[in-house]
Amino acid sequence: MKIKLEIQYDGTHYAGWQRQKNGISIQEKIEEGLQKLFGERVVLHGASRTDSGVHAKLQVAHFRASKILKNIDYALALNTQLPHDIRILSSQEVSEDFHAMRSTKSKIYEYFIYNKPVKSALYYRHSLWVPQKLDVLAMDEASQYLVGVHDFKSFQASNSCFKTTVREIFGIKWKEKEEFLVFSIQGSGFLKYMVRIIVGTLLEVGKGNVTPLEFKEILNSKDRSQAGRTARPQGLFLKEVLY
Amino acid sequence: MKIKLEIQYDGTHYAGWQRQKNGISIQEKIEEGLQKLFGERVVLHGASRTDSGVHAKLQVAHFRASKILKNIDYALALNTQLPHDIRILSSQEVSEDFHAMRSTKSKIYEYFIYNKPVKSALYYRHSLWVPQKLDVLAMDEASQYLVGVHDFKSFQASNSCFKTTVREIFGIKWKEKEEFLVFSIQGSGFLKYMVRIIVGTLLEVGKGNVTPLEFKEILNSKDRSQAGRTARPQGLFLKEVLY
Numbered sequence: 001m002k003i004k005l006e007i008q009y010d011g012t013h014y015a016g017w018q019r020q021k022n023g024i025s026i027q028e029k030i031e032e033g034l035q036k037l038f039g040e041r042v043v044l045h046g047a048s049r050t051d052s053g054v055h056a057k058l059q060v061a062h063f064r065a066s067k068i069l070k071n072i073d074y075a076l077a078l079n080t081q082l083p084h085d086i087r088i089l090s091s092q093e094v095s096e097d098f099h100a101m102r103s104t105k106s107k108i109y110e111y112f113i114y115n116k117p118v119k120s121a122l123y124y125r126h127s128l129w130v131p132q133k134l135d136v137l138a139m140d141e142a143s144q145y146l147v148g149v150h151d152f153k154s155f156q157a158s159n160s161c162f163k164t165t166v167r168e169i170f171g172i173k174w175k176e177k178e179e180f181l182v183f184s185i186q187g188s189g190f191l192k193y194m195v196r197i198i199v200g201t202l203l204e205v206g207k208g209n210v211t212p213l214e215f216k217e218i219l220n221s222k223d224r225s226q227a228g229r230t231a232r233p234q235g236l237f238l239k240e241v242l243y
Numbered sequence: 244m245k246i247k248l249e250i251q252y253d254g255t256h257y258a259g260w261q262r263q264k265n266g267i268s269i270q271e272k273i274e275e276g277l278q279k280l281f282g283e284r285v286v287l288h289g290a291s292r293t294d295s296g297v298h299a300k301l302q303v304a305h306f307r308a309s310k311i312l313k314n315i316d317y318a319l320a321l322n323t324q325l326p327h328d329i330r331i332l333s334s335q336e337v338s339e340d341f342h343a344m345r346s347t348k349s350k351i352y353e354y355f356i357y358n359k360p361v362k363s364a365l366y367y368r369h370s371l372w373v374p375q376k377l378d379v380l381a382m383d384e385a386s387q388y389l390v391g392v393h394d395f396k397s398f399q400a401s402n403s404c405f406k407t408t409v410r411e412i413f414g415i416k417w418k419e420k421e422e423f424l425v426f427s428i429q430g431s432g433f434l435k436y437m438v439r440i441i442v443g444t445l446l447e448v449g450k451g452n453v454t455p456l457e458f459k460e461i462l463n464s465k466d467r468s469q470a471g472r473t474a475r476p477q478g479l480f481l482k483e484v485l486y
Contacts, residue, residue: 008364055365075361087364118318121251121330122298122369177421 001068004094005075007059010085011233012125016052017059023052026086030061033081038065047100047241048107051193053233055126058089060241062100106170107190108240111183111199111231127180128235134206136174136181142205142215143172143183146198153222155198156191165191184239193230201228244311247337248318250302253328254476255368259295260302266295269329273304276324281308290343290484291350294436296476298369301332303484305343349413350433351482354426354442354474370423371478377449379417379424385448385458386415389441396465398441399434408434427482436473444471
């Protein structure tokens with residue numbers, strides 16, 4: 001029996017989604033809860049391996065259970081086992097051919113920029129502070145070069161090991177949401193640090209250090225060293241996973 | 244010389260605005276910073292005594308300095324002394340007759356309600372979770388009875404000691420902001436716990452336990468025991484102070 005979970009988390013206190021030796025991961029926390037529930041080791045497969053410090057409004061994962069727990073709402077039961085910064089929003093039985101990562105059609109990420117003169121006392125856990133004035137029109141113009149099928153090697157962590165660096169970006173939007181400037185990107189898949197390096201490079205465009213055409217050249221160069229800095233993880237949210 | 248400060252803070256880790264023996268207050272933190280700057284004890288007067296756990300998007304305070312520090316931006320200098328959850332947004336010299344609390348014309352508070360079936364992993368520090376379906380129209384209808392000059396004794400902490408419990412409410416609004424239902428209230432002044440008790444009572448209206456007319460009767464009863472529970476401080480933000 002396969003179960004799909006919808007999960008929300010605040011990544012502040014975690015070493016990212018994926019289980020690892022150097023810190024407590026979100027996957028590990030939920031797997032511990034599942035183990036208590038089922039009395040056996042359960043492996044959780046997530047749609048996205050969010051980095052340390054990155055948040056999820058809606059992450060999706062699945063697991064296979066060897067037995068059926070009757071009259072149990074898995075979301076409710078798991079939430080009693082989990083810390084307050086990880087919540088299971090829903091659980092649902094799915095067909096055997098569903099795979100949280102492989103069945104994904106697209107994912108949407110949002111990056112929150114707090115663009116005010118003074119750092120926020122309230123939102124430092126959930127945004128990147130940029131005190132400089134930003135040219136949002138130029139950032140938008142540059143970012144539209146990313147839409148379509150491209151080799152995104154320029155925007156990948158240098159220690160990365162994906163087989164192919166070609167991905168498709170379906171759409172990019174810039175929105176003002178309350179006190180934030182929000183960069184929203186929908187794509188078929190994302191390389192390691194990809195959204196954060198894209199945002200870091202677009203901020204150079206916003207500050208006037210890189211023109212939109214130069215940004216296009218950075219994309220075409222397939223050279224990580226041409227791109228800007230990796231923007232801090234705190235501003236990044238996995239917003240949705242579409243199947 | 245009198246200096247006015249605009250201040251933002253996350254109240255999560257503080258015992259409220261006002262200096263006290265039972266915990267670390269925001270006033271104390273800023274006064275410590277001022278003492279380092281001026282080399283003498285400086286008293287800070289805030290516009291609003293926000294409760295423990297309550298946040299401020301914009302609090303106003305003033306202090307009197309016995310000397311002038313030349314070429315010093317007080318906001319910048321203070322921020323280097325303060326923790327990241329307290330930020331001075333601006334500083335400005337004001338005339339001798341300005342008083343952060345007494346000169347106030349009105350204050351605006353916002354209360355954030357997260358009205359979804361599952362508690363939020365992301366926003367528990369900044370909102371009240373209400374899983375039940377709420378009748379927002381009924382809550383809005385009830386809340387409009389608060390507008391005008393009234394004796395708000397029903398909506399005051401029982402251990403309170405204000406001379407008069409009459410205040411004027413200038414306006415009330417309900418808004419949907421992203422994932423939140425936001426209650427916004429502007430008034431001449433507020434009693435201890437007033438906004439939180441009002442919200443707690445309006446939530447009873449939203450859940451269908453109290454009708455809008457019964458809410459009006461609770462206001463008129465001048466009896467704290469008729470009103471609902473004090474809503475948790477985490478959802479409350481001091482939004483603005485007007486002079």
